[in-house]
Amino acid sequence: MIWLEGVSYLRSGSPALGDVTLGVSRGELVVVQGSTGSGKSSLLAVAAGVRAPDSGAVWIADHNIAGLQASSLPYVRRNVGYLSSEPLLIPDETVLENIMLALAVRGQPIDSAEADARETLAMVADSAWENRQARSLSSGQQRLVALARALVGPPPLVVVDEPASGMGADEREGIVRALVWARDRGCAVLCATSDPSFAQMVVEAGGRRVDLEGGRIVGAPAIGLVPRPVDFTSDSASQVQNAESAEVIRLSERRSSGEESS
């Protein structure tokens, strides 16, 4: 589903990510754990297609988005549910409208978008908030609403940065449940946290943990992912929308098949 290949990223001139390779397949939940400043947010922003890597490739559904034109990027991003480190909401809009916007961009009819948004809000936060203006919520509540917006649909790829930051025990459990819910619906879920206990909760829920230090993955798991061969002659924008069609092959499977053939 997503494959970051040798990704490097400079932030304010200094390296935030150095030669990071990481993959998340459909129906997989990966938690990236690292201390503050380890490059988690940069990694997730690059994975979500909101920041361009300085080098390397970011494969989402057969396409290296690092090489896409700016005009094609929206067609990639609308297939990614992204919660940034700062939950970006439209402050003058209601909670429900903020969540619905993710579905609006995907062209879902208004009525069904409203129903889906309500359902996701009830799952992640509190349905009583739906008519409140986003600006009236606390920062923790805003984070939950932004998480609901990332999960609504759900999109093929979910990328969430510090979803449990500043949350209580109940909320953290609820967040893990929501991430598992997305994974069980076939999403590739990439989550980042600086909280080892939250990372452990994700692992216990069936997630795979990746540690990040100084912009590099340490103790990388033997399992990685590679995309299938890419047809460069195809129309990128329309195909990327159909991200469900992406196939990923586990590197280990490839290796094993390579061993068998040799």
Add this chain to the structure above:
Amino acid sequence: MTLAWIIRRARRQTTATRRALLAAAGSFLVLGLVGGVTILGLRATRGWMNTVGQGVHVIAFLREDLEPDQAAQLVELLQRRPGVARVRLIDPAEALERLRTAARTVPTAGSWLTDLEPGYFPRSVEVSLTPSADLSQRAAELSRRLQGLPSVAGVDAMTEGVARLAAWVRFGQRLGWAVVVAASIAAFSLLVSAVLRGREARRRQAQVLVILGETAGNIRLPANIALAAAGLTGTLAALVVLRLAWPMLLTAVERALGIAPAPVGHFLGLWEAAAGLLVAPLLGWVLGYLSTPVPGWVDA
């Protein structure tokens, strides 16, 4: 985003920023009024000049015993003079009709004109000179020469009066232009400030929508639509106000000046109104576009 969503977004954005949009529509109203009054004012002053001056600089009243052939010869001679643009022979009936037309614009004018006969008026020759800086001197020179002719009973050099009127009209026009420029700057500043007031909110909204995967065109569309609608509304309101108020204002000014109504239309032409109704929404659309900064990559 589908059309239904775009309409929904535009409606919600209009509700959320209704004060700024009202201010924008008000600015377009003022701009429309300024533009309309400028066009109509220029047209009216030109009409007044034509009505009052008729473009005539010297009038020579002919002797009653002058034969028509001799009058025609005089006209021909004057037409050959360098610097003479036009010469017209006015018969007594036309002179009386002009007087009656002018009197109709003065409410206090009595009915005494109805008893007048054309015979009371002498024939006259109206001479229009080609415009130049020394028009007054040339008109005075021509007046002196005409006074010396035996066929001429009297000469009225209109130059001074017309020149004075022209000077006042020019002063009025300059003053008008100053007012137009000042009002335009004020209205445009108000429009820009109204648009800029919502810029930060639109920038934030754009940032959210970019992350969600909306295209730049669709992100800008609600602001484009809202400001174009503000432009259309303001301009329509300006046209209605002008349609109702301008004829009354013009009539009041003409009465105050005691001049005949200008022989021009009292309102903007269809094409002028259509141009306003097209340009204002277009300007609103462009302002909506410029006021919504959409980042390519997001620093989120």
